[in-house]
Amino acid sequence: MIQLCSNDDPPVSFTVPRKAVELSKTIKTMLEDLEGFDMEQTPIPLPNVDAPTLELIVKWVEQHQDDPPPVEKPRVEDDDSDDSDADDDQEPEVVIPEWDKKFLPTDDEQKNQLFKLLNAANYLEIKPLLDIGCKYVADKISGQTVEWVRDYLNMENDYTPEEEAKLKEEIAWAEGL
Amino acid sequence: MNVYSTESLDANVCTTDIGDDHADDTGVQVRSSSRCIDVAEASTSEPVDATLQNGHAESAAEETDCSIAEMPFEVLAEIFARLELKERCAASEVCRRWYAILTDGSAPLDDVVVINLFERGIWKGHVSDNAGSRIRCLALKHAEGLSSVLRHVRVTNSVKIWFKHADFARNML
Incomplete structure (x- = not known):
């Protein structure tokens, strides 16, 4: 288990399974870099994330910890040599899963929370969460x-x-x- | 930019490469390495509490006012990447920062391949035959639209223009 601390005073700490927390690329990289330290005993401070936002993040990573990892598109080094593959390169349309639809703070009075969540997902590099959040906002402002x-x-x-x-x-x- | 004529006038083909910059990639690398340093310092030398109280409490209080205006560039770029041209044009009207992000090539309108200008027949007769490729076709009724399209893409040579009138080509080039 890994402890994450919010930026509040006093900080609020959350204990999260390592597997879940590693959905954050930022934290995953950090844990790998600090191999050898006993990270179970060392709370990780997140200076950019407040407690309500961190709570949402923790909820989301715990829910999604068993998701199959996103398929990393193999980067074609020599782009010009094989143009026929270009079609496969397109990003698939993001679909917001039902659980996530309910999870996203989308009520009008929660707008700030939604933006804080997006900021945190960006900072923590939780790409699938950032994707669905941005998709939500893009859909919301489209045609307005x-x-x-x-x-x-x-x-x-x-x-x-x-x-x-x-x-x-x-x-x-x-x-x- | 590739220009195609259906009347085989002076089949001008000019290719311009504005340059595909990888500024984004470098930005990300720099950022994540500095994050690692932050954390390494926090967890090795200083006691964790000290880092946490180090002024972050105040900023947290201010952040309750979090608005999209302070959104980092990466988040906005992710949102804009999901908008079509019409929506991007509307979004560029919202504020200066959005206009800048939308038009400076860092959040480009990708994969616009064909613009079918003026004549629906051109699309029918020539372009759609090449189907199979996921071409994004924009029918522009006005030449002014083209400059907007070009502002929203990263490289001009991802845009192909089909036209019927020689005058149009002369004006554009």
């Missing part, structure tokens, strides 16, 4: 107006009215797509 997206994501419009008008003109053609 710019104003809606800004509002949903609490973003400021930092364009001047002139710039905005110019940009609108620049992409006006896209309306017809």
Whole structure:
């Protein structure tokens, strides 16, 4: 078992099976680098992750610890020599599994939590979690107006009215797509 | 950019390579190695508590306001990678940072291979015959669209343009 500590004061610590925690590439690499130290006794501080977010991360990795590892695409070194393989290279469409759909903090008042989770998944390099989270956000903002997206994501419009008008003109053609 | 004419006018084929940069890869490597150092220091020399209290508590409090505006570039790039051109255009209107990320080639619109301009017949008669390849076809009714497409892709030679009117080719080139 491995202990993970949140960045709160005092830190909140979670005990997680090593197998689950290794879904995080960041932690996996770290554990490999620290081979020889007794990591069971050494809590790992995560300076970028608060307790509620870490709790979600722990829940997710425990749920998915027995998933088959994602198939790493063999990197074709000589891209030009074999173009016929190019099709197989495409990323498969991410489908959010049922459990994950319920797991993602998607209520409106939980938006900040969702973003913190994405940040943490990125920092900890948990690619499948980052994938489904990003897929969720991408689906959510697809087909929405710019104003809606800004509002949903609490973003400021930092364009001047002139710039905005110019940009609108620049992409006006896209309306017809 | 490869330009194809169906009228075999002056069959201009020009190839431009903007350069496929691997900045992302290096960025990731640097980042993960510095993470390892952090942790190694924390777990070997300093007591863990000291690291944890080292100012992180305050930043945690501020972070309760976490918004997507402070999202790291990698996360945004992952989100944008799942948007189609129309949605990317809309997203570039949201704020300056998004526009920059969407158009600087680091989160490119990949695998746009064929743009079918103006004439549906061209797609029917010529391009779809080459099916089997997963070609993303964009029908652009206006030439202005092309510059937007080019802003959203990483390398211009991933874009092929089919056209019928000589004037169009002259204007674009």
